[in-house]
Amino acid sequence: MxxxxxxxxxxxxxxxxxxxxxxxxxxxxxNVHPFGPPAFLEEIWPDMLGLTGSYPDPDGEPFRTAAAKFHDVAAGEVAAGNGAAEIFTWLARRYRSRQVVLIEPAFSEYRQTLEAENVQIKALQLVPENGWQLTVQDVRNIIPGCAALYICNPHNPTGTLLDTDTLQEIAQICLEHHCELVIDEAFIDFIGEEASFMPFLPAFPNVFIVRSMTKMYAIPGLRLGYVVSAAEKIGQLKQGAAHWNVNALSAVIGAKCLGEAxxxxxxxxxxxxxxxxxxxxxxxxxxxxxxxxxxxxxxxxxxxxxxxxxxxxxxxxxxxxxxxxxxxxxxxxxxxxxxxxxxxxxxxxxxxxxxxxxx
Ligand SMILES: Cc1ncc(COP(=O)(O)O)c(C=O)c1O
Missing domain, CATH: 3.90.1150.10 (Aspartate Aminotransferase, domain 1)
Known part of the structure; x- marks a missing residue:
C-alpha cells in the first residue's frame, strides 16, 4: 500500500x-494542536480583507522585525518564509550538488528538497535501542567532507530533545569541519525558548535555525516560518526566493502571534x-x-x-x-x-x- x-x-x-x-x-x-489560533485572529479577521488589495512587504514585514525582537537579534539576521517548508527549498539550493548529512528517521521534506537539487545524502540512522539518541561521536564520524548537517530538535517523529550543551559541541565540530549546521526548531515552542539554540548563534556563524509558526499558533493554512543566522548568510539564502513570498495576512498575524505569551x-x-x-x-x-x-x-x-x-x-x-x-x-x-x-x-x-x- x-x-x-x-x-x-x-x-x-x-x-x-x-x-x-x-x-x-x-x-x-x-501535529498541530487542537486549541485553535489565538483569539485575536477572529477579532481582526474583518480587517484582513483590506490587506488583500496590495502587494505585501517583500521582507515579510511586520513579521520579520517582530521575530527579530522576539529573539533579540537584528532584523537582517531573519528571513521570513512561506512556512518552514519554503526555507528548506532555499537551503537545498545552497547545498546543490554537494553532500549533506540527514539524521534518519527524518521529516520527509529534507530529503525531497535536497534530492531536487542533486544533493548527495549521507544518512545517520538513529535506533530505538538507545532511545533514538544522536551522539556527538556519530556526528564526528560522519561529517568530514559534508557541506551541512540537518538536525531536527526536538526530533520529528520521536519528539526527543537534544540539550543545548550537546548541540554546542556538535556545532563546534561542524565549525571545525567547515560544515554548516541546520537546526529545525519547528516544535521547540512546545518546550519554550529555554530549549532553543538561539542564544548561541553569535558564537556559531555556521548555524541556521529554522522555525515554524504553524505548530504553536495552529495556523498551518496561512504558511509562515522563518530562519535566523548571520546577516550575510541570510542575504545569500534569500537570493532566488520569490519576491513576495510571504502574504500580507500572514505577516500581520504572525507578528501579533509572537506577543501571545x-x-x-x-x-x-x-x-x-x-x-x-x-x-x-x-x-x-x-x-x-x-x-x-x-x-x-x-x-x-x-x-x-x-x-x-x-x-x-x-x-x-x-x-x-x-x-x-x-x-x-x-x-x-x-x-x-x-x-x-x-x-x-x-x-x-x-x-x-x-x-x-x-x-
Ligand atoms: C519537523 C518539521 N519541520 C518543518 C515543518 C514545516 O513546517 P511549516 O508548516 O512551517 O512549513 C514540519 C511540518 O510538518 C515539520 O514536521
Missing amino acids: ELPNHGANPLRLYKQAGISPPPQILDFSE DYRRNVIQAASGERRKMQQFLAANNCRSTDSAVNFLSFQLPDSSCSAAFFTDFLKAGIVLRHTESFQGMDGNWFRIGMKSTENMAKLREAIKEWLKAN
Missing part, C-alpha cells in the same frame, strides 16, 4: 489506502499533560513509546508484526494515526500521534485498549 509522506489531509490517506472514509474522522496524524503557556501545559497521560497509558499496555518532550510521540505495539492490521482497523474505525512507512528505521512498525483534545485523547486510549484486548 502506497501511503502519503505527510500526516494531515486524511482524505488523501483514505483514498491512497483504498478505504472509504467513515463520516466521523479523528485525525491524530498531524499566555496562549503559549496554556498550549504547552495542555499538550504536555495529554502527552504524559498517553505515555503512562502506553507503558501500562506494554507499548514502547518514545521519550518525547513535545506535543506528539511515537509508539509501537507489544507485537509490532500486527502493525499493518492495527493501522487499517483504525482507519476503518475513523481514527487516523501517522504511519511510519516513510520514516527510515521505523518502517511502519511505529505510529506517531499528535496530542489533541482531552476528550479525543481518551477516545484514542479506549480504542487502543479495545483493539489490544481483541487481538
